[in-house]
Amino acid sequence: MIYGRRFYFSLFWLLLTALVAIGPGRDSHAQDPSQQQKNRPRQITKPSPTPEEDITLRSDEVIRVDTALTNILFTAADKQNRFMSNIKREDIRVLEDGVPQEIFAFQPNVDLPLSLAILIDTSASEEFTLPEEKAAARSFLESVLRANKDEAAIVSFTGEVTLEQGLTGNVERLRHAIDRVTFVPPSGYIGGGMTVPGTPPISGTQQTLAGGTAIWDAIYATSKEVMSDSAEHTRRAIILVTDGEDTVSQVKMADAVDRALKADALIYAIGIGDRYHYNINSGALKKITERTGGRAYFPRNEGDLREAFDQIQRELREQYLVAYAPSNKARDGSYRRITIELTSADLRRENPRLTYRPGYFAKGSGAQPASTKP
Numbered sequence: 001m002i003y004g005r006r007f008y009f010s011l012f013w014l015l016l017t018a019l020v021a022i023g024p025g026r027d028s029h030a031q032d033p034s035q036q037q038k039n040r041p042r043q044i045t046k047p048s049p050t051p052e053e054d055i056t057l058r059s060d061e062v063i064r065v066d067t068a069l070t071n072i073l074f075t076a077a078d079k080q081n082r083f084m085s086n087i088k089r090e091d092i093r094v095l096e097d098g099v100p101q102e103i104f105a106f107q108p109n110v111d112l113p114l115s116l117a118i119l120i121d122t123s124a125s126e127e128f129t130l131p132e133e134k135a136a137a138r139s140f141l142e143s144v145l146r147a148n149k150d151e152a153a154i155v156s157f158t159g160e161v162t163l164e165q166g167l168t169g170n171v172e173r174l175r176h177a178i179d180r181v182t183f184v185p186p187s188g189y190i191g192g193g194m195t196v197p198g199t200p201p202i203s204g205t206q207q208t209l210a211g212g213t214a215i216w217d218a219i220y221a222t223s224k225e226v227m228s229d230s231a232e233h234t235r236r237a238i239i240l241v242t243d244g245e246d247t248v249s250q251v252k253m254a255d256a257v258d259r260a261l262k263a264d265a266l267i268y269a270i271g272i273g274d275r276y277h278y279n280i281n282s283g284a285l286k287k288i289t290e291r292t293g294g295r296a297y298f299p300r301n302e303g304d305l306r307e308a309f310d311q312i313q314r315e316l317r318e319q320y321l322v323a324y325a326p327s328n329k330a331r332d333g334s335y336r337r338i339t340i341e342l343t344s345a346d347l348r349r350e351n352p353r354l355t356y357r358p359g360y361f362a363k364g365s366g367a368q369p370a371s372t373k374p
Helices: 006-025 033-039 051-059 130-144 171-180 204-210 215-225 253-262 282-290 302-317 345-350
Strands: 070-077 092-096 103-107 114-121 151-157 161-168 189-191 235-242 265-271 320-324 335-342 353-356 359-361
Touching (some): 070 335, 092 320, 114 130, 130 171, 130 302, 151 171, 151 215, 161 171, 161 215, 215 235, 253 359, 265 282, 265 302, 335 353
Parallel strands (some): 235 265
Antiparallel strands (some): 070 320, 092 335, 103 320, 151 161, 335 359
16 A cells, blocks of 8 residues: 555655756755755655565555545543443534534444554663563454454654555454564663763764664554555554653654644554663653644553553544534645533533644645644
């Protein structure tokens, strides 16, 4: 799906050639190429597909259809964290930027196809828990993916981001991709996050990347290059397995959130580090998940880890769909904030937890949208 668009690649190459030929007409204030490379968000390293994979991916192409309705998926859980299935259309109110909206459709227990990306941190903080993370991820995919309906991708990252497997419904390929995810120690690494002082680096840049963690770059690149290329009308989610300590990202957390929102992808985080207690930045993980409508989990043992994956599976399956036509018709690329309120006094007394994406970017005419600034 990601690799087979040869027509667009050829068109892009012709346009690029034309621009190079124009050469002298470029803006005299253009940045130096080396500076552009430095400031550009890190991209995913993608393995070349085999001819067999290329055919499969091209055959799965889906035509995108524009729609005037805004669709919001939400879950409702009681105090025991159980899905509430008794909410009706008249029990809720939807507001966009504080303005009530007319609901056109409401459907409980929507079971949409899933488009998932599992992002696995392979930096030093995950050295000892990585085998358990991989086992839990394999078990999760084997239980959640349905043939000819769901798809998933595997991405690993340290200071660099690597696409181990693009979106596919083939569980066997996903298993092999997870098996390939390994901890590669940086030069001079002796364990426990420690390196031998004075060890000659591989190279200045490569050593920094090998020993760093680029969480925001990984989310940004996955949202832009993987999730935005998923099938239309799917439930998109990024499952991030990391300790939350970003050290070398070229983009900010706000940029990662914005890109995930543009791809309609929720972010679920599993905060985990070396032996489950390696300086986990719970604040950062809670912030980035809440801003996209997901949740953060902090397992303390292998059982908690598997339960976190199980809970994510339930939240992705047990949900409501509400659709409305925004009263603000402007196609200005602006960020629109969404609020779902309960109008039923009985339901409010139960104080349920509603989970949904808190906003979206309106389709625009090419203008630069404002950031959500988490």
